[in-house]
Amino acid sequence: MHLKQFLIALLLGSALAAGLFLAMKSGTPAEVRSATVLPGAGELPDFSLIDQHGEDFNANAFRGQWDLVFFGFTHCPDICPTTLQTLAEVRRALVESGDENVPRIVLVSVDPERDTPEILSRYVNYFGAGNIGVTGELEQLRQLTSGLGIYFEKVNIEDANYGVDHSAAVLVIDPDGKFVALFSAPHRVDDYLHDLPIITAKY
């Protein structure tokens, strides 16, 4: 008899403890599952490029809104359009859910030789209104990419054509123009929808 009462008490006690644990857990902030959040927000290097309208685009252009920044080139038939399509879907889902921190999509061309503002403009618009395309002098581009740890290098694919190897990461820039997090490939819509609200909530 004593044993039975003891067991019941034990059972009730553990149920209470489990309940308390769950209640506390739901109160703690959620963790990102795919993104890498930088321990300290990084300042952007000084650079001077142009956007798809030919207007100046420098570090100040990243102030005032959240940005998802991807480095790619428009003559890329597979990875770049696939990534931009993913980011466009993320944006659409955030807009539909009424999120207040919907980021812009910024494509920085690692092929300024072929990616003129006109070409970039048609390209980024194809993936949604409000997207930004950035191009300019190679030296200024290197200034930005090397400061962010972004790699790119031209490679020959066939005689008349060439490709550009480039970092596949998408950077998250906060409204102060600081580099706060990054997503590594492969890019999945669900990961962004899970992680972005956690990242933006920390701001």
Place this chain on the structure above:
Amino acid sequence: MRYLLIAATLLLALAACETESLPPLVAADVIVTEPVPGHRMSAAYLSLSNNSRNAIRINRVSSPNFGAVELHESSVEDGVAKMRPVEELVIAPNSKVALQPGGLHLMLMRPNADIDEVSLNFYQDTTLLLSVDTKITRRSN
């Protein structure tokens, strides 16, 4: 004797049906993306099944709708996205190879004006192995 002949004919017909219903190389899930405005290239994705007992080698793909077609492979190595030409696609007996975004794909260059339907022809050297017809997939944004 007459019955025997009929039976033999039926058997032959059945055998013919069987080989016809299972060609050695079969394509599925064919997607040809539309060229982005201002760009003279797009990509094709599909899966290729080898139903035969021999390996199938594809080393040339052509299309009447594009100036050039190349077999490419994209990959991400140490965080860097790359795309390289692939000389030959070998599909082992009774197996399937998927060409999909971020991996193997056909790069289609210099499209004809206003393409809607696309034909893709897969060859080993000069032997035509398979022809696939599909409509261009429009991206909806």
